[in-house]
Amino acid sequence: DAKTTQPTSMDCAEGRAANLPCNHSTISGNEYVYWYRQIHSQGPQYIIHGLKNNETNEMASLIITEDRKSSTLILPHATLRDTAVYYCIVGTDTGTASKLTFGTGTRLQVTL
Amino acid sequence: DGGITQSPKYLFRKEGQNVTLSCEQNLNHDAMYWYRQDPGQGLRLIYYSQIVNDFQKGDIAEGYSVSREKKESFPLTVTSAQKNPTAFYLCASRRRRGHTGDEQFFGPGTRLTVL
Numbered sequence: 001d002a003k004t005t006q007p008t009s010m011d012c013a014e015g016r017a018a019n020l021p022c023n024h025s026t027i028s029g030n031e032y033v034y035w036y037r038q039i040h041s042q043g044p045q046y047i048i049h050g051l052k053n054n055e056t057n058e059m060a061s062l063i064i065t066e067d068r069k070s071s072t073l074i075l076p077h078a079t080l081r082d083t084a085v086y087y088c089i090v091g092t093d094t095g096t097a098s099k100l101t102f103g104t105g106t107r108l109q110v111t112l
Numbered sequence: 113d114g115g116i117t118q119s120p121k122y123l124f125r126k127e128g129q130n131v132t133l134s135c136e137q138n139l140n141h142d143a144m145y146w147y148r149q150d151p152g153q154g155l156r157l158i159y160y161s162q163i164v165n166d167f168q169k170g171d172i173a174e175g176y177s178v179s180r181e182k183k184e185s186f187p188l189t190v191t192s193a194q195k196n197p198t199a200f201y202l203c204a205s206r207r208r209r210g211h212t213g214d215e216q217f218f219g220p221g222t223r224l225t226v227l
Contacts, residue, residue: 032213043116043202043218044155051213087154099170100216102147102154 004088009107012082018075020106022088025069031092033064034100035073037084044087044102047073078110115139116219118203123224125197133188133222135203143206144186145216148172148199155202161186190224197226 005023012018024033034049048055048062050071055062061074075082087105116137125131137144143162147155157170161180175194180186190197200223204216 034213036216041200041221041223043204043221044216045218046215049213049215099157099160101157104152104154 003101004090004103006086006088006103006106008104009109011109011111012075012078014079014110014112015077018073018078018082018108018110020073020075020086020088020108021070022072023070024088024090027068027090028092031090033062033068033071034089034091035060035062036087036089036100036102037082038087038105039081039084047086078108080110080112082108083110084108116203116205116217118201118219118222120222121220123222125224125226127226128192130192131190131197131224133190133201133203133224135186135188135219136184137186137203137205137217137219138184139205139207139217140183141205141207141217142183144180145204145206146170146176146178146186146188147202147204149202149221150199158188158201197224199224 032049032051035047036044038044048060050062064071085105085107087102089100091100119134145160146158149155156172158176159178161167167178167180177189200221202221203219207215
């Protein structure tokens with residue numbers, strides 16, 4: 001699997017947009033970009049994923065660069081409950097059980 | 113409610129004892145996974161199963177064993193051969209999204225401490 005690079009930590013003021021970057025310069029053409037987050041001592045939670053196009057759901061937006069070598073997860077109005085570790089992962093949908101490789105992620109701290 | 117349950121939340125064992133962690137899902141998912149997480153680290157894949165009666169080793173399978181006799185259940189046994197078993201263990205199942213990627217659902221985890 002391609003590896004990803006994320007900043008170790010970020011801060012964001014409550015109510016502001018949180019923009020979390022991810023580099024995945026060795027991504028292959030059939031690999032998706034996935035984002036998960038993990039609130040302290042809980043299991044990770046799926047947020048969003050994409051292949052080439054930008055994606056939006058009720059939780060976040062995912063912006064993927066045209067060359068697909070990097071992406072940004074956007075939480076449009078961060079709240080204190082968004083404080084968590086955010087993982088950017090690349091993986092394939094091979095038709096069999098996909099394997100996701102979790103790095104150390106970005107620790108996002110949302111403050112008042 | 114549909115989801116994944118893991119029990120117990122906290123588990124204590126003496127060194128040298130085998131221990132089995134439970135994972136049950138009622139999401140009708142075929143694929144299930146076991147991960148290990150150490151403090152400040154990401155998740156590492158122990159074992160995964162695509163269908164009943166089939167499973168494959170992940171990146172750190174040594175000292176662990178699994179079974180998949182039912183679609184709903186994927187128990188993990190931490191054996192005495194695992195040299196450093198104290199960790200947070202997470203079970204997950206996968207929902208396919210056709211040809212548009214997939215999504216893993218995680219349980220709440222079991223925190224195992226070996227004394």
